[in-house]
Amino acid sequence: MPTDRMDEPLLAGAAAPLEVAVPGVEDEPLSRPAGLLRQGNFVVGVVLLAIVVIPVLLAPVLSSVGPDVQNPSATFLGPSLGHLMGTDQYGRSIWARVLYGGRYTIGASVAVVVLGGIVGTVLGLVAGYLQGAVGFLIMRVVDLLLAFPGILLALGVTAILGPSLVNAVIAVAIVAVPLYARIVEGAAREIRNLPYVRASRALGAGPRHIIVRHVLPGALPAIVVQTTIYLGIAALWIAALGYLGLGVQPPTPEWGQMVSDGQASLSIAWWGTVFPGAFLAAFVVGVSLIGDALRDRLNPTAAGS
Amino acid sequence: MTAPAAGAQAAGTAEHSVLEVRGLRTYFRRGRGVIKIVRGVSFRVGRSGSVGLVGESGSGKSLTALSVMGLIDKPGFIAGGEILLNGRELVGMPEAELAKIRGRDVAMVFQEPTAALNPLYRIGSQVAEAIRAHQDVSRDQALEQARHLLELVGINDAGRVLHQYPHQLSGGMCQRVTIAAALANDPGLLILDEPTTALDTTIQAQILDIITDLKTRLETAIVFVSHDISVVAQICDELVVMYGGRVMENGPTEQVIGSPKHPYTQGLINAAMSVSGGTGRLESIPGEVPDPQRMPPGCPFEPRCPRAMPQCATEPPLTALPDGRQVACWLY
Numbered sequence: 292m293p294t295d296r297m298d299e300p301l302l303a304g305a306a307a308p309l310e311v312a313v314p315g316v317e318d319e320p321l322s323r324p325a326g327l328l329r330q331g332n333f334v335v336g337v338v339l340l341a342i343v344v345i346p347v348l349l350a351p352v353l354s355s356v357g358p359d360v361q362n363p364s365a366t367f368l369g370p371s372l373g374h375l376m377g378t379d380q381y382g383r384s385i386w387a388r389v390l391y392g393g394r395y396t397i398g399a400s401v402a403v404v405v406l407g408g409i410v411g412t413v414l415g416l417v418a419g420y421l422q423g424a425v426g427f428l429i430m431r432v433v434d435l436l437l438a439f440p441g442i443l444l445a446l447g448v449t450a451i452l453g454p455s456l457v458n459a460v461i462a463v464a465i466v467a468v469p470l471y472a473r474i475v476e477g478a479a480r481e482i483r484n485l486p487y488v489r490a491s492r493a494l495g496a497g498p499r500h501i502i503v504r505h506v507l508p509g510a511l512p513a514i515v516v517q518t519t520i521y522l523g524i525a526a527l528w529i530a531a532l533g534y535l536g537l538g539v540q541p542p543t544p545e546w547g548q549m550v551s552d553g554q555a556s557l558s559i560a561w562w563g564t565v566f567p568g569a570f571l572a573a574f575v576v577g578v579s580l581i582g583d584a585l586r587d588r589l590n591p592t593a594a595g596s
Numbered sequence: 597m598t599a600p601a602a603g604a605q606a607a608g609t610a611e612h613s614v615l616e617v618r619g620l621r622t623y624f625r626r627g628r629g630v631i632k633i634v635r636g637v638s639f640r641v642g643r644s645g646s647v648g649l650v651g652e653s654g655s656g657k658s659l660t661a662l663s664v665m666g667l668i669d670k671p672g673f674i675a676g677g678e679i680l681l682n683g684r685e686l687v688g689m690p691e692a693e694l695a696k697i698r699g700r701d702v703a704m705v706f707q708e709p710t711a712a713l714n715p716l717y718r719i720g721s722q723v724a725e726a727i728r729a730h731q732d733v734s735r736d737q738a739l740e741q742a743r744h745l746l747e748l749v750g751i752n753d754a755g756r757v758l759h760q761y762p763h764q765l766s767g768g769m770c771q772r773v774t775i776a777a778a779l780a781n782d783p784g785l786l787i788l789d790e791p792t793t794a795l796d797t798t799i800q801a802q803i804l805d806i807i808t809d810l811k812t813r814l815e816t817a818i819v820f821v822s823h824d825i826s827v828v829a830q831i832c833d834e835l836v837v838m839y840g841g842r843v844m845e846n847g848p849t850e851q852v853i854g855s856p857k858h859p860y861t862q863g864l865i866n867a868a869m870s871v872s873g874g875t876g877r878l879e880s881i882p883g884e885v886p887d888p889q890r891m892p893p894g895c896p897f898e899p900r901c902p903r904a905m906p907q908c909a910t911e912p913p914l915t916a917l918p919d920g921r922q923v924a925c926w927l928y
Contacts, residue, residue: 486711495699
């Protein structure tokens with residue numbers, strides 16, 4: 292093993308413990324990916340996610356027209372080979388709008404978990420490791436935020452900031468912060484009392500060093516699981532805000548906003564609502580299934596042990 | 597390093613001491629009250645000296661060691677006393693200052709060797725971490741030093757061990773690694789808290805040999821904490837027998853082992869002898885260690901003491917005997 296990889300931490304509970312040969316137990320040492328692939332929900336989740344994400348990523352290749360191109364002579368056309376998902380009241384291709392719209396819905400949800408994840412993780416690490424007055428203060432604010440129903444909080448924030456995609460991301464990220472902080476704080480609180488953290492302190496390591504080197508890697512499985520689970524929820528809420536007109540503004544396509552757009556003509560053109568809704572549902576379910584599988588596998592409640 | 601200047605008020609006895617603990621009290625808050633675990637413990641460790649803290653579980657010996665390291669976490673706190681390391685007062689020292697001292701001037705080895713290493717990092721990385729906590733060296737230099745340290749504690753294939761993870765090593769190997777990490781910055785004082793208790797007897801002997809060897813080669817002062825008086829007697833020049841958070845007896849090892857004065861020390865030695873000596877009958881001290889929340893008002897050992905007398909209802913002070921050692925018992 293090259294020395295330049297010497298300081299890389301293993302993902303907690305990853306390959307290493309599985310290499311231990313338990314005498315008498317003839318369980319073959321599974322590598323992690325192989326183990327995950329044996330879980331049905333993980334496979335289904337990956338397939339669903341691939342069905343949604345690959346077309347979204349390849350939107351310019353898979354769609355000959357842009358999402359905003361109107362065609363007054365081709366309004367409310369049903370799905371056909373020419374228009375895979377039909378057209379809307381302006382003659383725009385639903386297929387093109389679903390694919391391009393996915394970039395906003397998925398992109399915004401990724402931004403939410405990155406933003407909320409980083410802020411929440413930092414707060415959780417600080418509160419969980421230092422505890423004391425600072426930790427107490429952080430966690431009471433977290434409790435306060437958790438006491439609000441998430442969607443209400445998100446609505447309130449967008450109402451204050453004004454409707455736009457960026458503000459929707461900020462609003463949903465604010466909802467995510469306490470969820471991350473709560474989970475990471477628990478993991479950090481547990482890890483800080485492990486013997487190897489005390490041993491590291493006994494050798495002169497300061498709080499920042501211990502948080503970065505010992506606590507964060509130990510909390511990582513919990514963070515990964517939380518991220519996969521919250522990514523789906525974030526997509527749902529970004530779409531909900533879009534549906535309510537508080538997210539992306541027309542004519543930019545976004546799944547939630549498209550559902551609301553097509554709702555008026557649902558009786559004559561179901562495709563305008565059903566296709567973006569189906570993509571949204573597939574994305575949320577796919578991500579959640581992967582999250583469940585990862586949770587079973589990484590078992591974050593045992594983080595660091 | 598700073599002994600003459602900083603230790604001006606600690607002149608006299610502290611001058612030749614690495615560590616001087618005076619009247620240490622370590623308490624834990626619980627609800628509105630406090631639980632008094634360490635209740636006025638004093639001892640000193642001379643340069644290159646070795647002191648054993650002995651006593652049953654719950655005697656306060658481990659918390660005494662942790663107090664010296666400044667590793668008492670809430671709800672615990674040091675309620676009183678002095679801890680002078682090389683003449684510098686550690687009680688009340690800010691955490692950032694303590695962190696500079698830990699590992700450099702005083703290091704500690706813990707009971708569970710496998711748990712004391714982070715399972716996520718290779719051995720080399722963990723020993724190098726200890727080196728780089730106090731020395732401004734490159735990672736490669738630190739790894740090279742780590743290899744030497746592992747060889748110092750008797751690991752022959754240090755090059756291979758550097759690249760292994762803790763779970764790939766035995767408990768004895770892990771304990772060698774933690775000792776190597778503790779020695780990384782050549783501390784003047786090494787505290788070993790039950791370093792062999794979790795190990796097999798044969799491995800225990802190996803680790804004890806290594807510690808004895810290091811003691812003579814490195815001239816590091818040692819505080820060895822153990823419940824096993826026979827183990828401590830092998831390593832240490834001086835013994836401090838603790839019970840109920842207090843010192844019962846202290847003195848040079850030969851004197852304490854050869855003619856124990858305190859009934860508690862006598863009980864400990866009889867119990868240890870009956871295990872190793874094979875008289876056919878295992879001796880034990882009847883009764884159990886008192887609950888720190890219901891500590892007897894007088895001598896803490898009085899309820900279990902075979903020679904208890906009415907006077908024992910008041911706590912005996914630690915009194916010097918003619919031969920120089922100290923005993924806290926009304927018999928003397």
